[in-house]
Amino acid sequence: MKTLNNIKLLILLFAIVISACQSSTNTNQKAATEPSVFFKNIQNGAILSSPFIVEMGVDGMEVEPSGKINTNKGHHHIIINKTCMEDGEIIPVDNQHIHYGGGQKEAQLDLEPGNYSLTLQFANGMHQSYGEMCKTINVTIR
Ligand SMILES: [Cu+2]
Known part of the structure; x- marks a missing residue:
């Protein structure tokens, strides 16, 4: 049971890291857009x-x-x-x-x-x- 919880936690952390990466990429793209x-x-x-x-x-x-x-x-x-x-x-x-x-x-x-x-x-x-x-x-x- 403890192993399962650890895996869940790992998946959750992984998801957070991925979404953080995506949002920082989007911000960079916006800043790079010239008029x-x-x-x-x-x-x-x-x-x-x-x-x-x-x-x-x-x-x-x-x-x-x-x-x-x-x-x-x-x-x-x-x-x-x-x-x-x-x-x-x-x-x-x-x-x-x-x-x-x-x-x-x-x-x-x-x-x-x-x-x-x-x-x-x-x-x-x-x-x-x-x-x-x-x-x-x-x-x-x-
Ligand atoms: Cu003019």
Whole structure:
């Protein structure tokens, strides 16, 4: 009887150790997650007809109108046929760099037929790039 109790105790201890390991792994994964942006409604390689709606998603930061620099807040940009911008670099205003400084989470794009790269770039209230908070996809407009 005593042996059986010892075995039960061992199993219980084992279970506690396993669950402790799992929860610490989960915590590490959460801490390692960097803020990111993503296209909500368009996949890489999509074939679209113009005009089309782009839904802009963000994880780990908040969207707000431009004007002031606030920690963990910013606004979306779509960069057409150019790549992500370095951390801190100011995003220009031109045909290839569209600012959504009103805090928009959705945009309409009107593009001629052809192949394009679309880059979603998050930046702070003074339009300084958050660097790797960036996502590029390729689309075809027919
Ligand atoms: Cu901007």
